[in-house]
Amino acid sequence: MGTLFFVLVLNFFLFRILPGDPERTLTRLQRVSPSTVDEVKRELGLDRPLPVQFFDYLGDTARGELGISYVFSRPVSEVIGNALWPTILLVGVATIGATVIGTLIGIWGAWRRGSPVDTASLGFGLVTYAMPEFWLGMLLILGFAVSLDWFPTSFMSTPGLTDASAGLLLVDTLEHLFLPALTLVLALLGEYALIMRSSVIEAMNEDYVKTARAKGMREALVLRKHVVPNALLPVVTLAALNLGFIVSGAITVETVFSWPGLGQLTFRAINGGPDYPLLQGLFLLFSVVVIFANLAADLLLGLLDPRIGRA
Amino acid sequence: MAEEARAVLEVLDLEVRFASRRLYGSGGEVRAVDGVSFHVDPGEVFCIAGESGCGKTTLGRALLGLLKPHSGKVSISGLDPARLRREELRKFRRQVQVVFQDPMGSLNPRQSIYEAVAEGVRIHRLQGDEKEIVARALARAGLRPPERFFLSYPHELSGGQRQRVVIAAAIALEPRVLVADEPVSMLDASVRGEILELLVGLKDEIGMTLVLITHDLAFAWALADRVAIMYLGKIVELGPAQTVLTKPLHPYTKSLLAVAPEVGRRSTHEILTGEPPDPTHIPPGCRFHPRCPVLRSGEAGSQEPRCLGEVPALEELAPGHQASCHVAAAGSIRTRGPQAPYIRPAAPDDEPGP
Incomplete structure (x- = not known):
């Protein structure tokens, strides 16, 4: 709770330090007199002293009211709600994909340590990990969408495809999902592979693994029963902790692919304003996600690791 | 230990090499065990002693068949782990069990005590009721009543208790040879004697042979029938303790x-x-x-x-x-050894002397 309050305070002041005035940005495309700008400012309530604005904001948030977005002129909760599912879909698929593939690469690399496959997958993972996501996304667009024309370049669905059958809509969504998800998977993969690899190598040196071998256990079974379950613990933590960062990290990917999710929304909220209520709402949501991801990681570890579970 | 008694364990000119990695280039080779031969008679307590890095642990792992020797052979009841097929290797493994130094490390933290002990029983499909075998092994290792420990996890036990679990898991298979690699050096001094006493007691009870690897000559003095002193991969002295x-x-x-x-x-x-x-x-x-x-x-x-x-x-x-x-x-060296033993046994007074 303390954390959340701190986030609330930070959210308020952080965005007000941002350069730019909402009233000017909102009116920049129209020929307006200075008095109209002042009027807009008054309407938005930005003419009042900062402390008053602050306590209003605190009270509203406590009541669950996040305000009206400047850019969209609709309630923040509604704007965020619309963008929530696309992001959950994208980030969910990417996280699951990256965790599963990364973990498998890590296990395999550790098991066949030093082999060409290990070296190659490790190098590949490191390179994609180090690449900026937006650049990787652009490369993928160039390759798979522009040159090969296998996948659409942007959006979540083909415009105008509204009354098609459910099956067709699903295929259409998956086609649009593929490239942005692939970008995120590639960007996240290396970290999981690296952590899992070192974690497995460490676990393989444990005495209980040697003991299991000395008991005559088959190697595949040793890996499955003793090595992997213990090596998995740090990856679980990492995956949960990463969740919050992935949501915000999807900003660049969603922008590149015009994916109508929270990332793109954040981008537009900063550009078109700054849209204080929307930004405050978004970052409140991100913080809540991070806090709950932490909690989930702790609970999950408690289930997986008897040393933590039975306190 | 009659001369004619067939050795339960024989090592012939064993050599184990490791590639030593350098930052640049492939580096040289380390001969961790360099031409070692000895035999151990049934029921004997055989001690391998030496400084750290002398190859005693590597030798122990070669005895267990956990690493492939470069040359030479190990033979336990006539079976050489390096030359066995999978099914025979499983049979070999049943005959040789191991107790490592760190009792926390040799138990999977996510496995209950029952599972840890039952694992070997399942691998070797031992005859009889699994629960009974596990309970008997735990009781033999001094964890009584055994049922109380079934559902415990390693972190809930003390160091000495954990080492007893490791020992129970080893003896559940009734091996012919038990290799104990520094079995007490990570334990509190107060429980060291108990654990060593337990090992020797079990040796007689089950009719095992005990190979004790240690850097501490006091344990060799207290427990061993014969001692091999290793230096840089070779046995430099071998004889009655x-x-x-x-x-x-x-x-x-x-x-x-x-x-x-x-x-x-x-x-x-x-x-x-x-x-x-x-x-x-x-x-x-x-x-x-x-x-x-x-x-x-x-x-x-x-x-x-x-x-x-x-x-x-x-x-x-x-x-x-x-x-x-x-x-x-x-024979040019003057006999200058003292009459009394150089060291006192660290184990309790009732330890069987050599």
Whole structure:
């Protein structure tokens, strides 16, 4: 709770330090007199002293009211709600994909340590990990969408495809999902592979693994029963902790692919304003996600690791 | 231990090598175990002792068939783990079990005590009721009542209890040979004696042979029937524990005994000096010569060129007592061993003496 309050305070002041005035940005495309700008400012309530604005904001948030977005002129909760599912879909698929593939690469690399496959997958993972996501996304667009024309370049669905059958809509969504998800998977993969690899190598040196071998256990079974379950613990933590960062990290990917999710929304909220209520709402949501991801990681570890579970 | 009794464990000219990795290039090779031969009789407590890095742990792992020797052979009840097919290897594994140093590390933290002990029982599909076998093994290892420990996890037990679980898991298979690699060095001094007593007791109860790997000569003195002293991958002295520890022939053994603490006795003996052994650069001739106090003091006399240039063989210099030292073999070394043992047993008084 303390954390959340701190986030609330930070959210308020952080965005007000941002350069730019909402009233000017909102009116920049129209020929307006200075008095109209002042009027807009008054309407938005930005003419009042900062402390008053602050306590209003605190009270509203406590009541669950996040305000009206400047850019969209609709309630923040509604704007965020619309963008929530696309992001959950994208980030969910990417996280699951990256965790599963990364973990498998890590296990395999550790098991066949030093082999060409290990070296190659490790190098590949490191390179994609180090690449900026937006650049990787652009490369993928160039390759798979522009040159090969296998996948659409942007959006979540083909415009105008509204009354098609459910099956067709699903295929259409998956086609649009593929490239942005692939970008995120590639960007996240290396970290999981690296952590899992070192974690497995460490676990393989444990005495209980040697003991299991000395008991005559088959190697595949040793890996499955003793090595992997213990090596998995740090990856679980990492995956949960990463969740919050992935949501915000999807900003660049969603922008590149015009994916109508929270990332793109954040981008537009900063550009078109700054849209204080929307930004405050978004970052409140991100913080809540991070806090709950932490909690989930702790609970999950408690289930997986008897040393933590039975306190 | 009659001479005719067939050895339960035989090691012949065993050599284990590791590739040593350097930052640049492939580096050299480390001969962790370099031509070791010995045999252990049924029911014996055989102790392998030496400084850390002398290859005693590697030797132990080779006995277990956990690593492939470069050459030579290990044979336990006539079976060589390096030459066995999968099914036979499983049978071999049942006969040789291991207890490692760190009882926390040798138990999977996510496995309950019951699972840990039952694992081997399942792998080898032992006859009889699994629960009964597990309970009996735990009880034999001194965890009573055994049912109380079934659902516990390793972190809930003390170090001594954990080591008892490890021992229970090993003896559940009723092995012929138990290799114990520093089984008590991570434990509190107060429980060391109990665990060692347990091991020796179980040895008699089950009719096992105990191979005890240790750096601590006090344990060798307290428990072992015979002792092998290792230096840089080779056995330099081998014989009955009492003889080796009271009338050592090899200067290395003497130095080891000289540094073993004993109240009320000031060491007048050669303390080891010089560089600690580096297994990537094994000295020519006798591998102990750069640190040998006999050589340094000039007592080696006419043997000196041989010490520097000729690898000494492990020869029987007294009945059942072998050493690899040119000077000792030539008999030119003065008998200067003290009459009393150099060290006191650290174990409780009721320990069976050698």
